[in-house]
Amino acid sequence: MRPRVALSLVLAPAIALALSACGASEAVDQAAAAQPGAGTTVYPLVLDNCGAEVTIESAPQRVVSLDQNSTEILLSLGLADRIVGTASWTDPILPALADANAEVPRLADNAPTYEVVLGADPDFVTASFGRHFASGGVAERGRFAETGIPSYLSPTDCDNGESVNGGGTRSTPLTIDALYDEIAELGEIFDVSDRADALIADLQARATAATDEMDAAGASVAFWFADTKTPYVGGGRGSAALLASTTGFANVFSDLADDWPATTWENLVARDPDVLVLGDLQRDRFPGDRLDDKIAFLESDPLTRTMSAVQNERYIALHGAELNPSIRFVDGLEKIEAWWRAHRDEQ
Known part of the structure; x- marks a missing residue:
C-alpha cells in the first residue's frame, strides 16, 4: 500500500467542469513576429x-x-x-x-x-x-x-x-x-534572431508565472498520450517527465527511459496514479485519440475504472502539441497550474 501524498486530491466529480478550461490553447504573443529581422x-x-x-x-x-x-x-x-x-x-x-x-x-x-x-x-x-x-x-x-x-x-x-x-x-x-x-x-x-529572442523571453516569462507558486507536493501522475489497446504513456526523461518535474508531480512511469513507451493497462492500474493527464488529439490516428473517447474507455473498462483517478474524475486534458516539446509546452504548464489552483484546497 503506497502512502498518500501531502496534497489533498480527493476531488468531487465536478472536476469535469475543469475540462472545458483545458480545451483551448493560450495565444502566443505575436508582437515579436511583427518586427523586421535584425x-x-x-x-x-x-x-x-x-x-x-x-x-x-x-x-x-x-x-x-x-x-x-x-x-x-x-x-x-x-x-x-x-x-x-x-x-x-x-x-x-x-x-x-x-x-x-x-x-x-x-x-x-x-x-x-x-x-x-x-x-x-x-x-x-x-x-x-x-x-x-x-x-x-x-x-x-x-x-x-x-x-x-x-x-x-x-x-x-x-x-x-x-x-x-x-x-x-x-x-x-x-x-x-x-x-x-x-x-x-x-x-x-x-x-530573425531578434524575433527569436523576443519569443523565448515571452515563453520564459509565461513559464515562470505558471509555476512560481505551484507545487503539487509529489502527487503521482500518469500521462496517457494515445491508444486504448496498448497505451502510450509518458516516460521518465521526455517532455511528459519535464511537465511533471516542473510542476511538482511525481511521474509513476519515471523508471522508463523512452519518451512515450507502450505499456499495459494492468501496469498502469497497478501504479494507480492520483491524477491522469489525458492527450486530447484531433488526428484520429489511433483508437482513443480524442479526450471524450479516452474518458469513455477509462470509465467503462472493468479494469481501468478501478483506478482512484478515474473513480474521482481527476483528469487534466492537454492537446498533443502541449505534451510534446514545443512552444505549447508552456500552454501545458498553464493548464496544469490552473487545474491545481482550482482544486488544491478541496478536501
Missing part, C-alpha cells in the same frame, strides 16, 4: 545539428516543416511567407497563428512522402521528430543533402548526436533549454 546572421552558417554538419548558404526562402511543433515556431517568428508545406498535425493551429497559417499549404495531415516534399521545391526542411529522417520515414537526411536541401532536427529530439524518435534513447532528461535552443537556431538560420 539582419545579423553571417552566411554561410554552419551548424552541428544532432550529429550532422549543416551548412546554410543564405536565409531559406522555401521551407517545408514536417511537424506541427516546428511549424508553429516558424509561424511565431513571422515566417509564414517562407513556408511552402507543413505536415504531421495532432491538433488545430493555435488561434493566434490561424491567420498566418491560413495560406500555408498542408502537404499531409501525417507524414508526407519524399516525392511530395520535393514537389514543394523546398530549399530547407525542418522536423521536430527524427522518425521523419529515419529509414522508413520521409527520407534520410543524406538523401535531402544529395539534392542540395539542408535539413534541421529539433534539439529536443537529440541525445548524444542521435535522434531519440529516430531510434535512439535519452541518456539524460529533456530540459526546456533544448526548446529555447531550437527557437534561437531557427532565428539565426532565417536571420
Whole structure:
C-alpha cells in the first residue's frame, strides 16, 4: 500500500467542469513576429545539428516543416511567407497563428512522402521528430543533402548526436533549454534572431508565472498520450517527465527511459496514479485519440475504472502539441497550474 501524498486530491466529480478550461490553447504573443529581422546572421552558417554538419548558404526562402511543433515556431517568428508545406498535425493551429497559417499549404495531415516534399521545391526542411529522417520515414537526411536541401532536427529530439524518435534513447532528461535552443537556431538560420529572442523571453516569462507558486507536493501522475489497446504513456526523461518535474508531480512511469513507451493497462492500474493527464488529439490516428473517447474507455473498462483517478474524475486534458516539446509546452504548464489552483484546497 503506497502512502498518500501531502496534497489533498480527493476531488468531487465536478472536476469535469475543469475540462472545458483545458480545451483551448493560450495565444502566443505575436508582437515579436511583427518586427523586421535584425539582419545579423553571417552566411554561410554552419551548424552541428544532432550529429550532422549543416551548412546554410543564405536565409531559406522555401521551407517545408514536417511537424506541427516546428511549424508553429516558424509561424511565431513571422515566417509564414517562407513556408511552402507543413505536415504531421495532432491538433488545430493555435488561434493566434490561424491567420498566418491560413495560406500555408498542408502537404499531409501525417507524414508526407519524399516525392511530395520535393514537389514543394523546398530549399530547407525542418522536423521536430527524427522518425521523419529515419529509414522508413520521409527520407534520410543524406538523401535531402544529395539534392542540395539542408535539413534541421529539433534539439529536443537529440541525445548524444542521435535522434531519440529516430531510434535512439535519452541518456539524460529533456530540459526546456533544448526548446529555447531550437527557437534561437531557427532565428539565426532565417536571420530573425531578434524575433527569436523576443519569443523565448515571452515563453520564459509565461513559464515562470505558471509555476512560481505551484507545487503539487509529489502527487503521482500518469500521462496517457494515445491508444486504448496498448497505451502510450509518458516516460521518465521526455517532455511528459519535464511537465511533471516542473510542476511538482511525481511521474509513476519515471523508471522508463523512452519518451512515450507502450505499456499495459494492468501496469498502469497497478501504479494507480492520483491524477491522469489525458492527450486530447484531433488526428484520429489511433483508437482513443480524442479526450471524450479516452474518458469513455477509462470509465467503462472493468479494469481501468478501478483506478482512484478515474473513480474521482481527476483528469487534466492537454492537446498533443502541449505534451510534446514545443512552444505549447508552456500552454501545458498553464493548464496544469490552473487545474491545481482550482482544486488544491478541496478536501
